[in-house]
Amino acid sequence: KPHKFWETQPVGQFKDIGDTSLPEGPIEAATPLSEVKQEPYNLPAAYEWTTCDMKSDYVCSEVYNLLRNNYVEDDENMFRFNYSKEFLTWALRPPGYYPSWHIGVRAKTSKKLVAFISGVPARIRVRDDVVKMAEINFLCVHKKLRSKRLAPVMIKEVTRRVHLENIWQAAYTAGVVLPTPVATCQYWHRTLNPKKLIDVGFSRLGARMTMSRTIKLYKLQDAPVTPGFRKMEPCDVPAVTRLLRSYLSQFLVATDFDENDVEHWLLPREDVVDSYLVESPETHDVTDFCSFYTLPSTILGNPNYTTLKAAYSYYNVATKTTFLQLMNDALIVAKQKGFDVFNALDVMHNESFLKELKFGPGDGQLHYYLYNYRLRSALKPSELGLVLL
Numbered sequence: 001k002p003h004k005f006w007e008t009q010p011v012g013q014f015k016d017i018g019d020t021s022l023p024e025g026p027i028e029a030a031t032p033l034s035e036v037k038q039e040p041y042n043l044p045a046a047y048e049w050t051t052c053d054m055k056s057d058y059v060c061s062e063v064y065n066l067l068r069n070n071y072v073e074d075d076e077n078m079f080r081f082n083y084s085k086e087f088l089t090w091a092l093r094p095p096g097y098y099p100s101w102h103i104g105v106r107a108k109t110s111k112k113l114v115a116f117i118s119g120v121p122a123r124i125r126v127r128d129d130v131v132k133m134a135e136i137n138f139l140c141v142h143k144k145l146r147s148k149r150l151a152p153v154m155i156k157e158v159t160r161r162v163h164l165e166n167i168w169q170a171a172y173t174a175g176v177v178l179p180t181p182v183a184t185c186q187y188w189h190r191t192l193n194p195k196k197l198i199d200v201g202f203s204r205l206g207a208r209m210t211m212s213r214t215i216k217l218y219k220l221q222d223a224p225v226t227p228g229f230r231k232m233e234p235c236d237v238p239a240v241t242r243l244l245r246s247y248l249s250q251f252l253v254a255t256d257f258d259e260n261d262v263e264h265w266l267l268p269r270e271d272v273v274d275s276y277l278v279e280s281p282e283t284h285d286v287t288d289f290c291s292f293y294t295l296p297s298t299i300l301g302n303p304n305y306t307t308l309k310a311a312y313s314y315y316n317v318a319t320k321t322t323f324l325q326l327m328n329d330a331l332i333v334a335k336q337k338g339f340d341v342f343n344a345l346d347v348m349h350n351e352s353f354l355k356e357l358k359f360g361p362g363d364g365q366l367h368y369y370l371y372n373y374r375l376r377s378a379l380k381p382s383e384l385g386l387v388l389l
């Protein structure tokens with residue numbers, strides 16, 4: 001029976017879909033910390049819990065290698081996410097992070113890391129309610145240990161450790177349908193390096209298209225066209241925070257960024273996250289912002305290439321420049337930096353540029369979930385202002 005585990009959890013249940021009598025908001029009340037289970041859940045006898053100290057280069061390498069060999073693959077098993085060590089350090093150590101939420105499972109005898117799950121704190125607004133949540137990510141069980149039912153006990157353990165910090169809600173995404181998506185998003189890809197994408201099987205040559213015609217179709221200028229378009233710098237944090245907060249206020253569910261968050265999540269970090277803004281040459285106001293993160297994928301079983309260099313659209317705001325021109329400048333700098341493809345979800349106002357800028361629809365969907373928080377009905381992707389890594 002599918003979803004045996006999720007039917008035991010405080011999440012929207014399929015049977016409740018359409019039942020508008022159920023109130024929106026937390027499904028279960030917070031409990032006193034003394035009532036939270038004090039000791040870890042039981043693992044199968046051969047395994048033990050470990051807390052992964054992401055400040056340790058050695059442990060960070062263990063997590064990196066576990067994910068590189070066992071994390072999410074595309075539906076055709078041609079690519080596997082290959083988050084870098086620098087990316088994982090950034091993603092897992094935001095302001096106010098809890099080391100205890102970086103949870104590993106080791107084989108008792110070999111001490112090998114065989115599974116991982118993580119949480120980081122985030123303030124997420126749901127309508128007018130700003131809720132302290134855990135963003136759960138990087139759930140990974142070694143390929144050789146699948147269907148040992150390790151994932152449910154890892155989810156229960158990270159939930160227990162989140163409860164110990166008096167946090168009762170969480171947000172997560174998955175490529176699979178679980179009870180019950182708060183939004184279902186489509187992903188899109190914009191070709192930057194057509195020859196490589198076709199060689200590795202990521203894209204196919206269009207009907208009645210030659211390779212040279214395809215290269216011409218996706219050609220971009222070699223520099224951004226918007227006057228005042230430049231990399232974000234530390235002194236821009238207050239202005240970018242104002243711009244982002246104002247933009248995100250229109251979505252029903254969105255990240256509630258403050259300056260501290262913007263400094264961590266959006267200041268450029270080489271090979272991790274890139275952020276650009278438009279500073280008006282006349283007024284010196286910051287009028288527009290775009291950002292993307294670096295998430296390469298290992299190419300499985302191709303003799304000529306090992307890595308697909310992919311940029312993932314992050315947060316973007318256009319108030320003076322057209323969204324089209326701003327995102328086209330993002331494509332231009334991504335191409336300049338050697339990315340092969342630029343990926344985006346149809347969240348926020350992204351739909352308005354996807355087709356025009358020659359994005360093609362991906363072959364999958366990304367479902368967003370909230371834990372212990374009911375929404376009366378699912379959101380459209382355009383009502384969602386939240387991008388998870």
Ligand SMILES: COc1cccc(CC(=N)NC(=O)c2cccnc2OC2CCNCC2)c1
Binds near residue numbers: 175
């Ligand atoms: C191209 O290499 C891939 C390697 C593994 C999986 C996929 C397909 C896929 N599942 N893509 C996405 O989930 C995706 C597509 C567009 C934008 N963001 C995405 O996922 C992000 C956000 C959720 N956590 C993973 C990264 C592609």
